[in-house]
Amino acid sequence: MKRVSASFTTEISLLCNCRFATVEHYTAAMVLSGAGDALGYRNQLWEYNESGPAIHRELQELGGLKNIKVELPDWPVSDDTVLHLATAEGLATGLQIEQIVSVLTGKTGEELLHEVAARYVEAMKDMDGRKPGPSSILGVSQLKPGEEEGYRVPYNPDGTGCGAAMRSMCIGLK
């Protein structure tokens, strides 16, 4: 990650009227996001269970939340955490600083968008047992990182679910 002077960071903070997350904040948010995903996924068992009462009943049968230790092999993360990590890793390249500067100067920050797209394409190779949905599979297959506008995909009117939200939380932390 590129080093940024404290004064530059302060100036950006003032312009954005925001505070930057610390590494501790960032790490905690990423770990908790992955743990929440693993809990809700329950190794494919709860991913498509549409009955909240049934899930709660099964949770009680496991001894409740306090009795669950979220770890492999029983509690893998799903597709969403793999792609959330791809988003975060793209941001961690340091290109985000250029993106901020680009926004301030009116230029586009396409390099970062291509970087994240490339990481999504790569991350799709780690989906065994993670149940990516059809919208995710289609959308990522349409990414062409490195090609003009290759980070854009057409609007998918059949898209459902919450993957976009689950994979973008780390953007708000920057």
Ligand SMILES: [Mg+2]
């Ligand atoms: Mg998932």
